[in-house]
Amino acid sequence: xxxxxxxxxxxxxxxxxxxxxxxxxxxxxxxxxxxxxxxxxxxxxxxxxxxxxxxxxxxxxxxxxxxxxxxxxxxxxxxxxxxxxxxxxxxxxxxxxxxxxxxxxxxxxxxxxxxxxxxxxxxxxxxxxxxxxxxxxxxxxxxxxxxxxxxxxxxxxxxxxxxxxxxxxxxxxxxxxxxxxxxxxxxxxxxxxxxxxxxxxxxxxxxxxxxxxxxxxxxxxxxxxxxxxxxxxxxxxx
Amino acid sequence: xxxxxxxxxxxxxxxxxxxxxxxxxxxxxxxxxxxxxxxxxxxxxxxxxxxxxxxxxxxxxxxxxxxxxxxxxxxxxxxxxxxxxxxxxxxxxxxxxxxxxxxxxxxxxxxxxxxxxxxxxxxxxxxxxxxxxxxxxxxxxxxxxxxxxxxxxxxxxxxxxxxxxxxxxxxxxxxxxxxxxxxxxxxxxxxxxxxxxxxxxxxxxxxxxxxxxxxxxxxxxxxxxxxxxxxxxxxxxxxxxxxxxxxxxxxxxxxxxxxxxxxxxxxxxxxxxxxxxxxxxxxxxxxxxxxxxxxxxxxxxxxxxxxxxxxxxxxxxxxxxxxxxxxxxxxxxxxxxxxxxxxxxxxxxxxxxxxxxxxxxxxxxxxxxxxxxxxxxxxxxxxxxxxxxxxxxxxxxxxxxxxxxxxxxxxxxxxxxxxxxxxxxxxxxxxxxxx
Ligand SMILES: Nc1ncnc2c1ncn2[C@@H]1O[C@H](COP(=O)(O)OP(=O)(O)OP(=O)(O)O)[C@@H](O)[C@H]1O
Ligand SMILES: [Mg+2]
Numbered sequence: 001x002x003x004x005x006x007x008x009x010x011x012x013x014x015x016x017x018x019x020x021x022x023x024x025x026x027x028x029x030x031x032x033x034x035x036x037x038x039x040x041x042x043x044x045x046x047x048x049x050x051x052x053x054x055x056x057x058x059x060x061x062x063x064x065x066x067x068x069x070x071x072x073x074x075x076x077x078x079x080x081x082x083x084x085x086x087x088x089x090x091x092x093x094x095x096x097x098x099x100x101x102x103x104x105x106x107x108x109x110x111x112x113x114x115x116x117x118x119x120x121x122x123x124x125x126x127x128x129x130x131x132x133x134x135x136x137x138x139x140x141x142x143x144x145x146x147x148x149x150x151x152x153x154x155x156x157x158x159x160x161x162x163x164x165x166x167x168x169x170x171x172x173x174x175x176x177x178x179x180x181x182x183x184x185x186x187x188x189x190x191x192x193x194x195x196x197x198x199x200x201x202x203x204x205x206x207x208x209x210x211x212x213x214x215x216x217x218x219x220x221x222x223x224x225x226x227x228x229x230x231x232x233x234x235x236x237x238x
Numbered sequence: 239x240x241x242x243x244x245x246x247x248x249x250x251x252x253x254x255x256x257x258x259x260x261x262x263x264x265x266x267x268x269x270x271x272x273x274x275x276x277x278x279x280x281x282x283x284x285x286x287x288x289x290x291x292x293x294x295x296x297x298x299x300x301x302x303x304x305x306x307x308x309x310x311x312x313x314x315x316x317x318x319x320x321x322x323x324x325x326x327x328x329x330x331x332x333x334x335x336x337x338x339x340x341x342x343x344x345x346x347x348x349x350x351x352x353x354x355x356x357x358x359x360x361x362x363x364x365x366x367x368x369x370x371x372x373x374x375x376x377x378x379x380x381x382x383x384x385x386x387x388x389x390x391x392x393x394x395x396x397x398x399x400x401x402x403x404x405x406x407x408x409x410x411x412x413x414x415x416x417x418x419x420x421x422x423x424x425x426x427x428x429x430x431x432x433x434x435x436x437x438x439x440x441x442x443x444x445x446x447x448x449x450x451x452x453x454x455x456x457x458x459x460x461x462x463x464x465x466x467x468x469x470x471x472x473x474x475x476x477x478x479x480x481x482x483x484x485x486x487x488x489x490x491x492x493x494x495x496x497x498x499x500x501x502x503x504x505x506x507x508x509x510x511x512x513x514x515x516x517x518x519x520x521x522x523x524x525x526x527x528x529x530x531x532x533x534x535x536x537x538x539x540x541x542x543x544x545x546x547x548x549x550x551x552x553x554x555x556x557x558x559x560x561x562x563x564x565x566x567x568x569x570x571x572x573x574x575x576x577x578x579x580x581x582x583x584x585x586x587x588x589x590x591x592x593x594x595x596x597x598x599x600x601x602x603x604x605x606x607x608x609x610x611x612x613x614x615x616x617x618x619x620x621x622x623x624x625x626x627x628x629x630x631x632x633x634x635x636x637x638x639x640x641x642x643x644x645x646x647x648x649x650x651x652x653x654x655x656x657x658x659x660x661x662x663x664x665x666x667x668x669x670x671x672x673x
Binding site for chain 1: 253254255257258261272578579581582583584585586587588589590592664665666669
């Protein structure tokens with residue numbers, strides 16, 4: 001049995017707002033192996049985004065443990081977490097979160113800046129990934145010159161550019177129409193096919209069906225954690 | 239199937255930290271210019287404070303430097319190694335003014351005694367300013383020419399240069415011949431383009447032969463040895479023109495030049511002793527003369543310039559404070575506007591120091607631009623003034639560097655808190671701010 005890439009034990013996140021405290025996550029135990037494709041579902045406020053932020057090292061848990069690639073990151077310092085985010089994690093957000101002043105290519109290359117690659121290497125690698133998501137001819141466009149689907153592809157390219165261990169996507173299709181959502185899901189499927197590990201938050205059942213494993217949260221707890229028996233796939237149509 | 243999401247390219251970066259820092263610097267500089275372009279009015283107003291501050295500080299310092307140079311140069315013509323024995327002191331009139339007034343003027347006998355007895359003097363001279371006189375040559379006349387009676391070595395003492403002619407010969411001096419030496423302006427007004435040497439002019443109803451013309455004075459602000467409006471006659475001759483007793487009002491000076499290698503204080507002590515015994519002063523009595531030297535005037539100017547400098551620095555500091563506050567304000571707004579971007583950058587792996595540097599450099603850049611505008615202003619104004627008032631004002635490298643150092647410091651101070659605030663933003667919270 002291989003070591004899981006993600007492993008959490010009694011992971012807990014409490015937000016204190018004045019006198020009241022919100023138990024965003026009560027206690028989450030979850031193991032995710034390399035090359036798994038997991039959909040995270042649950043009602044609004046169930047703690048999906050909170051869990052994603054913890055898994056993505058954007059936030060530290062109130063208590064509990066989080067092991068990423070065999071290292072305990074729940075006790076790491078700010079600077080170390082930044083390095084982990086840069087090297088191990090690729091984020092895809094619902095609102096794309098591209099930098100408006102930079103070109104698509106520069107946006108994609110940004111994580112490589114913080115990794116310290118030379119300009120030549122950065123742009124070469126960024127072009128490669130841009131081509132991979134089908135935007136080889138849009139490298140010089142600014143984000144506001146691109147459609148929603150194209151922006152999300154740029155964001156995906158940016159998430160992939162550093163060869164991270166996991167791709168975290170919080171409602172990546174939330175701002176997109178059905179057709180574009182399908183295209184984006186196709187790209188995720190390809191990425192998964194290449195051996196990447198993907199965790200995806202979604203509200204929509206048909207989006208979740210692309211994943212191989214579906215985890216449901218409720219009130220900050222894992223409610224169900226099941227294998228997806230009828231995977232929808234573009235690559236091997238049933 | 240295309241194999242494009244290939245695993246690990248893994249080209250190890252060469253010197254990552256340096257590269258990140260350099261890129262951040264470049265990006266922040268671009269960001270600062272972007273800021274200027276995007277918010278022209280707002281940026282202009284904040285930079286104005288910095289510009290005015292630098293302008294005040296560097297403007298005043300430059301002006302004072304230029305003035306100081308000029309004045310010091312002029313004063314040096316009076317001689318660093320010369321003691322002026324006079325009735326009035328040049329500085330420090332603090333104690334009783336009345337006592338000074340009652341003193342006699344140093345007179346020709348004082349001069350003779352010092353000349354005879356001083357061992358430390360290389361040269362001793364005497365001159366008396368008799369006052370304004372009217373001169374005539376044919377139909378031309380000059381009013382208010384300053385008449386000075388001079389001892390035989392006066393010319394040597396002040397290293398007077400002649401446009402034409404010469405100083406009194408020993409014989410002319412001894413017999414008090416009616417010969418005169420003219421200042422340049424006096425000569426011009428009397429003779430125009432005529433050759434003045436050997437011509438006869440009228441002074442107080444008597445005839446004088448012109449034997450020399452003193453070179454035109456320079457254009458310095460302060461010109462202690464400006465003979466342009468003077469007429470020089472020998473002391474023996476001057477005595478026939480006016481009653482030059484010590485109790486008269488004429489301004490007389492005995493000047494004593496130190497021999498080479500003799501400290502001025504030593505000469506001073508000696509001259510003091512000679513004067514006191516010549517005037518028969520009691521051992522405990524106060525002096526009835528003043529021994530003046532150049533450094534007394536210099537130190538007066540020094541304190542004057544220090545006050546000017548202080549004034550410039552205080553005004554400039556206030557302007558800089560205002561400028562600094564407005565740059566800090568710009569930076570706070572900037573952090574607020576870019577909160578989402580900061581969040582994204584952090585999510586992608588930007589460490590705190592990178593964000594900190596980004597905003598700090600932006601703030602420093604803004605202040606440097608403001609400072610450069612101020613320096614440019616100083617530069618143009620010195621050029622204009624130099625051309626307009628015929629006096630050499632300049633902005634030197636030291637002051638330019640000082641101006642830039644001030645700008646950078648203000649940039650660091652103004653940008654520090656906003657930059658720290660930005661660097662401490664929680665990426666999750668920051669990214670939630672509208673994108
Ligand atoms: N920064 C915060 N401060 C205080 N409470 C928070 C904060 N972030 C999240 N919460 C609370 O934690 C709970 C879980 O929020 P979370 O964003 O994880 O839900 P979610 O499952 O992602 O919901 P949605 O589907 O609407 O995105 C909510 O009750 C929310 O109000
Ligand atoms: Mg959410």
